[in-house]
Amino acid sequence: MTKQIGKYQVIYSAKTRRGIQDFTEIINGKWKLPILITLFEKPYRFKELSRKLQISPRMLTRELQDLEMNKLISRTVCNTKPTTVEYAITKTGLTLKKILVEIGTWGIAYRKKMLAKE
Amino acid sequence: MTKQIGKYQVIYSAKTRRGIQDFTEIINGKWKLPILITLFEKPYRFKELSRKLQISPRMLTRELQDLEMNKLISRTVCNTKPTTVEYAITKTGLTLKKILVEIGTWGIAYRKKMLAKE
């Protein structure tokens, strides 16, 4: 819900502000978005993620736990030997995809513009 | 650029990843988004922002400098007595508006869904 006032557009809703706040809290931390983007591709195991993103196991564990707690990813223990665990994006997590792609597109355009200016 | 593989969609571009990374670095910090959202509304002076968002001058200065360095806001010193400084969103900053509104909408829907489950 916005209203044009010359160049400026008011974001009226306090709900929108809280929504943005929720978002930032959920994706906060250095690795949340990289993990999500990776899992958009396909499910991964712990070690695979660790290798692909160059994260220490300690941080990876914490970030995965946060994401799982917020229902954005799922954790599945496989009956293999030795044990493997698969992380996958959830239906809720998928709702973030569109926005993340847009953010990526914005970032590309932004970088291009900044480089052009210098 | 995406491709459907069952439930999963590949985000091919490494550029997209870097774009997302750029975005997170630019909006990183507790106050970047709240400041931007406030300036979408209209230009504000230093003290006004400090009061409205309840930020200490130290943090406000740092966050404003970051945003200005990244060309998302402008800083204008006014010829008044005592000196006042006006911060306003730039054309580049405005390009973030659409995404922030979408993020807010996502957050609202997300919260609603989570509350429904419990």
Add this chain to the structure above:
DNA sequence: CGGTATCCGAGATGATACTG
């Protein structure tokens, strides 16, 4: 008014070694 300087504590992050 619009900052800067200084200090402090809490939390984030990383490296490494270890466990089941």
Add this chain to the structure above:
DNA sequence: CAGTATCATCTCGGATACCG
């Protein structure tokens, strides 16, 4: 393999006082 434990480091953010 999938983590956990431990330690060290670094950054973030807040409080406060001060300056031009």
